[in-house]
Amino acid sequence: MAGTLTLEAPAYAAPAKLNLFLHVVGRRADGYHLLQTVFRFLDFGDILHIESRPDGRIRLCQPIPGVPEEKDLCHRAASLLKARTGCRLGAEIGLDKRLPMGGGLGGGSSDAATVLLALNRLWGLDLPRAELQALGLELGADVPVFVFGRSAFAEGVGERLQAVALAPASYVVLVPPVHVSTPAIFASPALTRNTPAVKMRVFSEGFGHNDLEPVVCDLYPQVAEHLAWLRQFGDARMTGSGACVFAAFPDRATAERVFAARPDGMNGFVADGLDTHPLLGWAA
Ligand SMILES: C[C@@](CO)(OP(=O)(O)O)[C@H](O)COP(=O)(O)OP(=O)(O)OC[C@H]1O[C@@H](n2ccc(N)nc2=O)[C@H](O)[C@@H]1O
Numbered sequence: 602m603a604g605t606l607t608l609e610a611p612a613y614a615a616p617a618k619l620n621l622f623l624h625v626v627g628r629r630a631d632g633y634h635l636l637q638t639v640f641r642f643l644d645f646g647d648i649l650h651i652e653s654r655p656d657g658r659i660r661l662c663q664p665i666p667g668v669p670e671e672k673d674l675c676h677r678a679a680s681l682l683k684a685r686t687g688c689r690l691g692a693e694i695g696l697d698k699r700l701p702m703g704g705g706l707g708g709g710s711s712d713a714a715t716v717l718l719a720l721n722r723l724w725g726l727d728l729p730r731a732e733l734q735a736l737g738l739e740l741g742a743d744v745p746v747f748v749f750g751r752s753a754f755a756e757g758v759g760e761r762l763q764a765v766a767l768a769p770a771s772y773v774v775l776v777p778p779v780h781v782s783t784p785a786i787f788a789s790p791a792l793t794r795n796t797p798a799v800k801m802r803v804f805s806e807g808f809g810h811n812d813l814e815p816v817v818c819d820l821y822p823q824v825a826e827h828l829a830w831l832r833q834f835g836d837a838r839m840t841g842s843g844a845c846v847f848a849a850f851p852d853r854a855t856a857e858r859v860f861a862a863r864p865d866g867m868n869g870f871v872a873d874g875l876d877t878h879p880l881l882g883w884a885a
Pocket residue numbers: 620623632633634635636638704705706707710740741742743744757758759783784787840841842843
């Protein structure tokens with residue numbers, strides 16, 4: 602890895618998430634949408650290398666092309682934690698970006714949560730999980746669930762979280778070659794915002810739908826095409842505000858077989874669902 606990170610710099614996982622369903626149940630006075638969703642983590646994601654720096658500087662070894670350093674969610678997470686705690690230490694952060702950006706897989710949010718969890722310990726801060734979740738919410742609506750660390754039913758804008766048990770599953774995830782703007786989809790007049798709210802005790806596979814999906818499919822026919830292909834094999838859905846689509850399979854071999862049958866030029870990956878975030882034990 603380039604930069605000044607030592608070869609021993611430990612690696613921290615930043616898993617992808619799927620929204621198994623995503624209902625828009627209302628709108629807040631500030632324009633943000635009230636959602637109901639179930640988040641599931643995957644055993645595929647970005648990898649971060651993080652070390653504490655004694656000089657107080659926060660430095661990204663390999664900034665993402667096109668994302669200014671001060672806007673990068675890793676940098677913003679470290680800066681926010683430092684500012685709120687008055688910590689004098691800094692951080693050296695290397696990011697091995699594997700997740701497509703703006704794909705609805707929560708890559709940037711997951712990176713931010715991993716930085717919060719890792720630096721909380723590396724800087725010896727010992728903030729409780731709930732405080733890290735609240736800091737995460739200032740960075741983005743999807744950050745708290747990654748700090749929460751368990752498969753979750755989420756409400757509000759994603760900050761009210763309740764753990765749910767999910768059956769083991771392997772997922773085929775397809776990555777259509779388009780970049781969907783989350784604000785543009787939420788702002789669309791075509792978006793329905795009145796799916797009735799549900800109470801969730803147990804999640805059953807196949808429940809619900811994604812209210813953002815028809816809006817994205819209208820604007821980006823490639824997303825509709827990827828969904829149509831995957832629907833030959835299972836209950837395919839879009840995750841988040843897209844563009845990625847996924848379907849669940851009971852075992853890895855079946856998922857691998859479906860993925861191998863995809864047409865030339867269709868990209869994606871196969872991943873297993875996780876029950877807990879790899880850094881779950883890093884906050885109390
Ligand atoms: C749709 C979801 C579902 O998990 O995922 P992604 O597709 O982004 O992964 C999230 O709610 C996205 O969360 P996140 O990506 O953190 O969004 P933010 O940066 O907080 O918001 C981007 C913009 O989208 C709109 N927005 C976002 C969330 C929400 N509940 N209502 C909104 O109206 C707002 O215009 C906001 O300025």
